[in-house]
Amino acid sequence: MTDLARASLEHSGGAMTTTSRPGALDAVGSLAASLLAGGSVVLLGDGVPKCVGGDDVDARVEAQLAERYELRHVVAPAGAHGVVLDESTVDATAADAEGAELIVSVGSGTVTDLAKVVGARLAVPVVAVQTAASVNGFADSLSVLVQKGAKRTSPSAWPAALVIDHDVLADAPDRLTRSGVGDAVAVWTSPADWYLACALGVDPGPYSDAFTAPVRDAVVAMTAPEATDAERMSGLVDALTLGGLMIGAAGSTAPLSGCEHLLSHVLDMRAMAEHVEHDLHGAQVGVASVVAAALWDVALHDERILDVSVDDLAPPADLRERVLATWAPVDPSGALGEECWIAVERKVVRWQEQRGGVAAFLADRERHRGELERLAGDPASCAAALAAWGAPTTFSALTPSVDADRARWALAALPFMRDRMTLADLLLFAGRWDDALVERVLARAGEAGGGL
Structure with missing residues (x-):
C-alpha cells in the first residue's frame, strides 16, 4: 500500500493533503478547521444520494460542519448527461458559491473537477470528499471541461485536502x-x-x-x-x-x-x-x-x-x-x-x-x-x-x-x-x-x- 499522505504532499508541492483509510469521512471537520476557523462554507454536490453503512454521506459531512460554519448547499445543475462541466454549469455554480470562504465537495470526479475550477475562480480552498474509485481526477490540479462542445483539460487547482474513505468506496455502485x-x-x-x-x-x-x-x-x-x-x-x-x-x-x-x-x-x-x-x-x-x-x-x-x-x-x-x-x-x-x-x-x-x-x-x-x-x-x-x-x-x-x-x-x-x-x-x-x-x-x- 502506498503512503498517499506523503505522496500527496510531495507531488503537489505541499498544496494538498490526502487522508485515505477506512473511516476517513470522520476527518472532514478537522480538515476544514485547519483551513478555516469559521465563516461561510459551501457544500457542493450533485443531488444524488450516497450512503455508507446505511448512513447518508452528505448528512455525515454536514454534521461535522454545522456548528462551526455558516453552511450553504449548492447542487450542480444536471441535464440529460448528468452534470456536464460546460461554460453555463461552471458560471452558474461559481455564482451560487460566491462569498464562500471554503468549498467542501462530496461526489464523483465531475463534482470534484467542478469544485476545483470554481475554487480557483473564487480563490478559496477545496476539501474534496471522494465517493467512488471511478477516475484519477480527484487528486490533480486540472479539470476536464466542455468548451464549445469539445472536451478540454484546463488548469484549475489542487484540492487543499482530499478525503478517501475506503468504506465509502466499498459501498459505491459497482459500475463506478x-x-x-x-x-x-x-x-x-x-x-x-x-x-x-x-x-x-x-x-x-x-x-x-x-x-x-x-x-x-x-x-x-x-x-x-x-x-x-x-x-x-x-x-x-x-x-x-x-x-x-x-x-x-x-x-x-x-x-x-x-x-x-x-x-x-x-x-x-x-x-x-x-x-x-x-x-x-x-x-x-x-x-x-x-x-x-x-x-x-x-x-x-x-x-x-x-x-x-x-x-x-x-x-x-x-x-x-x-x-x-x-x-x-x-x-x-x-x-x-x-x-x-x-x-x-x-x-x-x-x-x-x-x-x-x-x-x-x-x-x-x-x-x-x-x-x-x-x-x-x-x-x-x-x-x-x-x-x-x-x-x-x-x-x-x-x-x-x-x-x-x-x-x-x-x-x-x-x-x-x-x-x-x-x-x-x-x-x-x-x-x-x-x-x-x-x-x-x-x-x-x-x-x-x-x-x-
Whole structure:
C-alpha cells in the first residue's frame, strides 16, 4: 500500500493533503478547521444520494460542519448527461458559491473537477470528499471541461485536502468502481503516446518514467490474481490517486491520456451533441485501452510505422476539410468542427516547427522502437484485467451499447479532435489512416477479447 499522505504532499508541492483509510469521512471537520476557523462554507454536490453503512454521506459531512460554519448547499445543475462541466454549469455554480470562504465537495470526479475550477475562480480552498474509485481526477490540479462542445483539460487547482474513505468506496455502485478500473488500465497504453510526442519534439516533455511507473506498479497490484478484495481495492485507490498526482505534478494529463482517453472524449462529444446518453468515462477508457494497444500492435508490427522517412510524413493538404467532415454529421452547424480544427491546427503548427526533431527521432528509430514496444502494452492483458473486475471490454458491452458504426467512426475521428500528438496523427501524416486500418485495428482488438 502506498503512503498517499506523503505522496500527496510531495507531488503537489505541499498544496494538498490526502487522508485515505477506512473511516476517513470522520476527518472532514478537522480538515476544514485547519483551513478555516469559521465563516461561510459551501457544500457542493450533485443531488444524488450516497450512503455508507446505511448512513447518508452528505448528512455525515454536514454534521461535522454545522456548528462551526455558516453552511450553504449548492447542487450542480444536471441535464440529460448528468452534470456536464460546460461554460453555463461552471458560471452558474461559481455564482451560487460566491462569498464562500471554503468549498467542501462530496461526489464523483465531475463534482470534484467542478469544485476545483470554481475554487480557483473564487480563490478559496477545496476539501474534496471522494465517493467512488471511478477516475484519477480527484487528486490533480486540472479539470476536464466542455468548451464549445469539445472536451478540454484546463488548469484549475489542487484540492487543499482530499478525503478517501475506503468504506465509502466499498459501498459505491459497482459500475463506478469498474469505471475506475478502466481509467487505471489506461497506463498500459497511454505512456507510449506521450513518449512518441516528446521524442518527436511536438510535446515539450521531456518524457520520464517517473510520471508513469508508480501507476503501473499499482495497477499490477490491483490486478494480482492472488489478492484479496480489500487488497485489490487498495491497489485501485493507489493507482487512481497516484495517477492524479502524476498528472498534477506534470502539469498535463499527457502522461496518462493517449489514444484511449481521446476515444472516450470523442464518444462523449458525439453523445452530447446528439443529446443521447453515453457510458461512464472510465468504462469507455477501459474498452478504448484494448483498442489503443491493438493500434500500437498494428502500427509497429504490420505498418512498420517507424521505418518511414522524413519525406513520407506530412499533414494532409485537405486536413481542415477532413476535420470539418468528421464532425459535420454530429453538428451540422459546423461550430464543433471549427472548434476542433482550431486545436488540430495548433498541433500541425508544432509539427511543422519540429521537422528537425522528427528527423532526429527517425535517425534513432531502433532505440525509440524498443521504448515504444515496452510502453505500448498488450491488448490481451488490458482485456483480461478489465474482465477480472467485471468491467466491459467491448463497445457493445458499454451502457448504453456503442454499435459498430459508431465505434468505427469514433476510432477514425482520433486525429481530428485535439491538439495533442498521438500515434493516430503519425499514421495520418504517413498516409496510413484509412478505413482499412480501422478495420484491422478493431479485428486485432477482437482477437484479444475487446473491440466491437
